[in-house]
Amino acid sequence: MAMHERILDDAPAYLLGELDAGARATVEAHLATCTQCRAEFAQLGEALASLANLAPEAEPPDRLRAAVMAAAEREGPALAIPLVTPSRARRQVDWGRWIPAVVAAAAAVAFAVQASAAAARVRTAEAAYHRVLAANGLLQGQLAAAQRGIALSLLQLEPTSSQTSAVASLAVASDADGGRVALVARGLQPLEGREVYQLWYLNGGAPVSAGVLQISGTTGHLQASLRPGARVDAAAISREPQPGDTEPKGPIILETA
Amino acid sequence: MAAADEAATMRAVASGDLEAYGALYASSARVVYGLCLRLLGEAGAAEDAAQEVFLKVWRGAARFDPERGSLRTWILAITHRECLDRLRARGPAAPVRPEDLDLLPDSAMPPEDEAVRSAEAECVRAALASLRPEQRRALTLMYFGGYSQSEIALALHLPLGTVKSRARLGLQALRRWMQAEGVGARGDA
Ligand SMILES: [Zn+2]
Numbered sequence: 001m002a003m004h005e006r007i008l009d010d011a012p013a014y015l016l017g018e019l020d021a022g023a024r025a026t027v028e029a030h031l032a033t034c035t036q037c038r039a040e041f042a043q044l045g046e047a048l049a050s051l052a053n054l055a056p057e058a059e060p061p062d063r064l065r066a067a068v069m070a071a072a073e074r075e076g077p078a079l080a081i082p083l084v085t086p087s088r089a090r091r092q093v094d095w096g097r098w099i100p101a102v103v104a105a106a107a108a109v110a111f112a113v114q115a116s117a118a119a120a121r122v123r124t125a126e127a128a129y130h131r132v133l134a135a136n137g138l139l140q141g142q143l144a145a146a147q148r149g150i151a152l153s154l155l156q157l158e159p160t161s162s163q164t165s166a167v168a169s170l171a172v173a174s175d176a177d178g179g180r181v182a183l184v185a186r187g188l189q190p191l192e193g194r195e196v197y198q199l200w201y202l203n204g205g206a207p208v209s210a211g212v213l214q215i216s217g218t219t220g221h222l223q224a225s226l227r228p229g230a231r232v233d234a235a236a237i238s239r240e241p242q243p244g245d246t247e248p249k250g251p252i253i254l255e256t257a
Numbered sequence: 258m259a260a261a262d263e264a265a266t267m268r269a270v271a272s273g274d275l276e277a278y279g280a281l282y283a284s285s286a287r288v289v290y291g292l293c294l295r296l297l298g299e300a301g302a303a304e305d306a307a308q309e310v311f312l313k314v315w316r317g318a319a320r321f322d323p324e325r326g327s328l329r330t331w332i333l334a335i336t337h338r339e340c341l342d343r344l345r346a347r348g349p350a351a352p353v354r355p356e357d358l359d360l361l362p363d364s365a366m367p368p369e370d371e372a373v374r375s376a377e378a379e380c381v382r383a384a385l386a387s388l389r390p391e392q393r394r395a396l397t398l399m400y401f402g403g404y405s406q407s408e409i410a411l412a413l414h415l416p417l418g419t420v421k422s423r424a425r426l427g428l429q430a431l432r433r434w435m436q437a438e439g440v441g442a443r444g445d446a
Contacts, residue, residue, distance in 0.1 A: 012421075013405075016341065016399055017338065046326060046330070046435075050431075051396070051397075051401070051431075053333075053377050054382060055288075058303075059287060072311075072315045075312070077272055077273030
């Protein structure tokens with residue numbers, strides 16, 4: 001009981017994205033196991049959100065509409081993160097890219113070293129990132145997905161070098177039958193020749209290709225299926241000299257911790 | 258708009274339908290811009306924030322879940338978070354503004370002759386007015402002022418735990434009031 005009370009005391013600060021990483025983790029760990037508090041948080045979140053109704057409406061300048069529409073047009077269709085249970089019907093499977101064990105072990109070590117170097121950077125970005133999640137309603141999405149037995153997570157990929165300002169978000173939705181990943185990357189530099197940007201994820205230590213990004217301007221998109229039981233522990237985007245490789249050969253430009 | 262219509266609208270927006278997006282803008286721009294203006298206090302900053310909000314709505318359209326609440330509530334939550342981030346980015350040193358200390362519901366409301374005064378706004382106003390003053394103050398400082406609980410504790414010379422429990426009790430009271438009035442949670446879900 002005392003635990004529920006302590007968690008609930010943090011509800012307003014949590015819902016407004018104010019808690020530090022440690023306190024937030026405590027709340028989320030409790031919510032993951034306590035349906036009672038989860039329901040309470042959802043209702044308190046609605047009550048808090050209703051305060052927005054108190055602000056008087058106001059007429060924005062006409063140019064705002066033009067700017068908003070132009071930005072959407074420039075970006076193209078939004079990234080879709082499927083929140084529904086992946087189809088139980090037989091899916092098209094494209095898993096021909098598993099790396100032989102020996103190569104995988106070597107690549108995993110290299111990958112892990114690079115990933116740990118980026119860990120500190122990623123932790124600094126974490127607080128801001130969680131606010132972005134909440135801003136996008138993903139927290140609500142996670143709660144809804146959890147109730148349907150779907151694990152949903154969002155990984156942020158950060159640049160490996162200060163030379164690039166690219167960023168990427170990878171959404172992973174999975175259940176016992178498999179799942180989907182969806183990625184959007186922004187601020188990518190133009191490719192040359194046959195080069196491609198390729199997404200890799202670590203599943204129990206083995207890097208697996210999730211495919212090649214579709215590029216439009218400086219934005220890249222990718223959606224792919226996960227095979228049943230697959231986990232995404234970490235991910236990276238490399239700039240490959242050509243498509244079709246089953247292990248990263250080009251430089252890794254973005255990665256998770 | 259019924260939940261099914263809102264879901265259809267947002268599916269269209271997620272798939273890149275600019276016409277649906279334009280209609281969504283037309284129906285929500287005043288509300289979004291109004292909240293930005295209330296929170297940021299200045300037209301230029303509000304315009305910037307509102308533009309970013311609509312971009313987030315465009316990017317996140319697929320994440321709208323009608324079972325969790327109305328489209329209006331979803332967009333307003335995105336708006337609030339965007340403005341809060343901007344308030345916080347102004348720096349930790351922003352002192353508590355005196356006008357926020359006694360932000361009574363009436364001062365957050367449009368004047369009587371304002372054209373739109375929704376039933377929902379009426380109800381929220383009544384709910385807020387029903388709270389104990391210290392609970393209302395903690396909530397409005399956090400929600401409209403963008404202040405952290407530590408900042409509030411410091412400004413009001415209160416222990417942090419007191420601020421926490423006031424905010425929590427106030428929020429729970431708000432929730433009970435609105436449930437009793439049948440507001441907030443989606444009725445047709
Ligand atoms: Zn609990």
